[in-house]
Amino acid sequence: MSIRVVDYRGPNAAAEFTESLHETGFGVLVNHPIAQPLVQSIFDEWMTFFKGEDKFNFAYDTEKFDGYFSTEVSETAKGETVKDFKEFFHVYPWGRIPESLRANAMSYYAQASTLAAELLSWVEQYTPDEISQYYSQPLSTMIEGSAQTLLRVLHYPPLNGTEPAGSVRAAAHGDINLLTVLPAANEPGLQVLAKDGSWLDVPCDFGMLIVNIGDMLQEVSRGYFPSTIHRVINPANASKNVSRLSLPLFLHPKEDVRLSERHTAHSYLSERLKELGMKK
């Protein structure tokens, strides 16, 4: 198994991309419409933000989850005991963000959301009928105008020996949401769990766009599109002291969207956040 790289402008892009998502839960696009200079500017300006002190004025809201999560708060993946070694900022259009960072973040949020809606229409088009009969509405409209869609700006600090023993940049996990869109980070490290139990590097050349299925699309498609386990490994010695920045946009359905007989998007998210200890 390997993760296929699909040319967004190629003649069979929609079919090839959907096939990749079905087989591996991941798809990688080149020649896509997200402006790379914008991604680079966001990396540069957020690197400065994470190095500074202003971030502490944006400590995350414990009810609404917008704002800054320090390495002390961070996240512990389901089934793990040690926190991931990372800090991050949750950006929502309605949430808090330093004014100087807002324009680029919102521009990226809008571009990636538009692209995600198109990719979901590809997915819908190439879903077998026996699966798409379960979709309660077109996949692309599930995310339309959703207040839950979340841009996470992640900083994995250089490893300098002060990190907690046994911690990794991001322990193995599946994403909760419908679909995740993620420009290749400035450093490698993202891996996906193959069916044979081995870990595969996700292609990550500068300019590539990585897309993966989340648990909610797995639920909607009754498992036809798998929410594949992935992780971010610590760097090898040579690049140990380099920060890694990453910019996943987690596309969430609107709260009242029905995913399955058991779940709406709202009930599903509440259950998962409780499991993670993030919600009472």
Ligand SMILES: O=C(O)CCC(=O)C(=O)O
């Ligand atoms: O940083 C990455 O490459 C992936 C991050 C990730 O998987 C997540 O935040 O859910």
Ligand SMILES: [Fe+2]
């Ligand atoms: Fe993830």
